Amino acid sequence: MIIFLLRRLFLLGTVLLGLSIFAFSLGYLFPGDPLQNFTGLRYIDSAQREQLIQAYQLDQSYTTQYVAFLTRVLQGDWGLSFSSQQPLLNEIWQVLPATLELTTYALLLSFFIGVPLGILAAMKPNHLFCKSISGMALVGYSLPIFWWALLLIMLFSVTLGWLPSGGRLGVLYEIPTLTGFMLVDILLSNTHYQDAALMDAFRHLILPTLVLATYPTTVMIRFVRDAMLDVWEQNYIKTAKAKGLNRLQVLYRHGLRNALLPVIRQIGLQFSTLITLAMLTEVIFSWPGIGRWLIDSIYQRNFPAIQAGLMIISTLVITINMLTEIMHTFFNPLARKY
Template sequence: MTLTVHLFQRLANAVALLLAVIVLNFCLIHLAPGDPVQVIAGEMGGASAEVVAALRAKYGLDHSLLEQLVTYLGKIATGDFGYSYYFNEPVLSLIQQRIPATLLLAFAALVLAVLIGTTLGIISARRPNGLVSHAVTLLSLAGYSAPIFWTGLMLLLLFGSIWPILPVSGMTDVVNPKTGLAYLVDVLQHLVLPSLTLALVFMAQYSRLARVNMIDVLSADYIRTARAKGLSETVVVFKHALRNALIPIVTIIGLQFGNLFAGAVVVETVFSWPGMGRLVFDSILRRDYPTLMAVLFFSALMVMVSNIVTDLVYRLIDPRIRVGTK
């Protein structure tokens, strides 16, 4: 079985799973308590029965659940995600406006967590009983146990009041808008606290995982052989040991992408980051079914894509793994 055939099979499985996710999300959201028409009518200050009926007809809520599902699937197939009840604009336009900010935050946090967490794990693994190893373990436990929103609030308090050297709200400076390179620097400055908040939890996990795997790999026979040949410790650690120790870490990266996205939603709310977080929050409160289902659709899509990419990277890191072998 070639890599191309394997990739095709994974894509086919992903499409089937995505269809199941769409159907499940649709049914759960529409069966949940609450009525979007009543929410809209309440924001209008009340509405007559005729207006309520007109709203139901406008949004297709006057049909049975099965008819609504069939209609929705047909629209999804053509790339039509519907019209937002609350924002009063196409849902796809809302997603396109906000998803880049969420992806930027998620990937920045992922890079920080993997690089710093893996580095700390490698350092502590070289001397498992040393002071540095115990300090890394303590910091990892603290970072893992602290809730994301609490960490964000503490950083917001620290850098917003006690030591105000970084922006604590938004993605750019709306008072003094910038362009060009100054705009990029402004975005990066606003990105520091949200990405660090989100990275701390996952950084703790990667440091612990890297430490455990590096300790296991460094005790292997081929590592002792490499040292016996007179190779430097740097070559032994980074060329021979690290490659095998990275395999579980790469696997966890793909599996935890959904958690990373969920954490980004919380962080965006704390730091007023203009991504999907506030969009999800408003959609839930207003029973904005089309927007909420679209957000869940793209979330599931990103998780599936990350799993497929992880599978490919897994094979690149370890040449022993071949498609079709057990």
């Protein structure tokens, strides 16, 4: 197990190294002056240019420039945003918690809905109810996320008026930012309207979470169903049935433990998908997360922000996938043996 962890950590370091090299190269691949792309400064006079060239070592070899770039990244100096002229790292920490909050709730929702429905769909595959679950999963898998989001907005926001169509919190409530996670900040606040603000935050969270969780839920249903069907045909399941255990006992004692092991790895894969889908969801629901921030940066041709957003999102996705793979290997004896 220790050798496996060392190999995975080495692989993680190698991938992150390749990512940093690509991010550094974007400073030259983007249109415009590489010095402006690295610093984020829109206007640089001649005297300031010479100082910045020496500070950023742009008059040296590409290897020296890359080492200087990597040093600045590790020190937290990611440059300035073209649009706001504020440090990029500060802007990222302001918008990243909103995305993590939305994707976490969507992932939990897909897990607690997808796993039970997948198990039910595998109990009696030829039953009408089980076929209906598989059919709904196929329909949800095929739904375009932007169309599904607009449909829910038209129904629950415009027609019925039950839920807000965008944002994280109503304008009537002012909650101090402590962690960046809205529900946590509301619980930590001492305002007299805490309960009302918490309910309003939940109402703002329902639609984007439901839209974002639709795709991973359908994938989870199909994945758990196939895993259960595969486990259900194993010899140890047939032996347990022959001993006189009923269907629920076999499912609880033998089926679930083996069928849900691959789900751990699937959670990491679905988190990567959620980060991608969150960009579109955040734009539709005006959710102030890093996905919307990055898309706005693309429209504004804010090259330093695009570079920083690429690094932070890619690092997050790579790290989560690596952690889930390590957890899967830790809990799965066959994977450890392999």
